[in-house]
Amino acid sequence: MSNWYNKVRQDTNYILEAIQKHPFITQLMDGTLPDDVFRFYINQDALYLAEYKKNLAAVGIKCNKSSETQYFLDAATGIIAVENALHQVFLKNEILDKEPSPTCELYTSYLTKIINNHSLEEGLAAILPCFTIYKEIGDYILKHQNNKDNNPYQDWINTYGGTAFEESVNKATAIVNKYANNASETILQNMEQAFIKASKLEWLFWDSAYNKEQWKI
Numbered sequence: 001m002s003n004w005y006n007k008v009r010q011d012t013n014y015i016l017e018a019i020q021k022h023p024f025i026t027q028l029m030d031g032t033l034p035d036d037v038f039r040f041y042i043n044q045d046a047l048y049l050a051e052y053k054k055n056l057a058a059v060g061i062k063c064n065k066s067s068e069t070q071y072f073l074d075a076a077t078g079i080i081a082v083e084n085a086l087h088q089v090f091l092k093n094e095i096l097d098k099e100p101s102p103t104c105e106l107y108t109s110y111l112t113k114i115i116n117n118h119s120l121e122e123g124l125a126a127i128l129p130c131f132t133i134y135k136e137i138g139d140y141i142l143k144h145q146n147n148k149d150n151n152p153y154q155d156w157i158n159t160y161g162g163t164a165f166e167e168s169v170n171k172a173t174a175i176v177n178k179y180a181n182n183a184s185e186t187i188l189q190n191m192e193q194a195f196i197k198a199s200k201l202e203w204l205f206w207d208s209a210y211n212k213e214q215w216k217i
C-alpha cells in the first residue's frame with residue numbers, strides 16, 4: 001500500500017467533519033466558547049498530555065531506527081515545553097482538578113493498552129490522530145475565522161494551525177506509513193481500527209469538555 005494514511009484519512013472523513021461542526025470547535029473559532037468550558041478542556045488536556053507523553057516515549061523506544069526513536073522522544077519532550085506553555089497561558093499553571101474525566105481516562109487508557117499489549121504498528125496508528133486531527137482542526141479554524149485579532153483562544157489556534165507544527169505531523173505520518181508498507185493484512189486491519197478508535201476518542205474528548213463531563217457516581 002503506497003500511502004496508508006491517505007486511505008484511513010478518507011475512511012475517517014466523517015469523524016473530522018463531525019469535529020469541525022461540533023459546537024466546541026465552532027465556538028472556539030468565533031471566540032464565544034464559554035471560559036469555564038475552555039478551562040475544563042485545558043485542565044483535562046493537561047491530564048491527558050501527562051499520560052500521552054509517556055505513550056509517545058513508549059512507542060519511540062520500540063521503533064527500529066534510531067532516527068524514529070529520536071523523533072518520538074523529541075516529540076514527548078516537546079509536549080512538556082510547548083503544550084505546557086499553553087496551559088500556563090490559559091490555566092495560569094493551576095491544575096483545577098486532578099481527576100481525569102471518564103473520557104480522558106478512556107482515551108489515555110486505550111492508548112496505553114494498545115501500546116503495551118499490541119503490535120508496534122497498532123501503537124503507531126493509535127497515537128497518530130492526536131497529531132493529524134489537531135493539525136487539520138488548527139488549519140480549518142485559521143482558514144475560516146475572521147477574528148484573529150480579538151479571539152481569546154488565538155494562542156491555542158496558532159499552536160496547531162499554520163506551518164510551525166506541519167513538519168512534525170508530516171514526519172509522524174511518514175513513520176507510520178513506512179511501518180504500514182511492511183505490514184501484513186491482519187496488522188493493517190488492526191492499524192485501521194486503532195486509527196478509527198483514536199479518532200473517535202478525539203471527537204469524544206471535545207464533546208466531553210463541551211458538556212463538562214463528570215463521573216456519574
Ligand SMILES: Cc1ncc(C[n+]2csc(CCO)c2C)c(N)n1
Pocket residue numbers: 045048049052075078079083129130131134202205
Ligand atoms: C486530546 C488531545 N489530542 C491531541 C492533542 C494535540 N497534541 C498533543 S501532543 C501532540 C504531539 C506533539 O506536540 C499533539 C499534536 C491535544 N493537545 N489533546
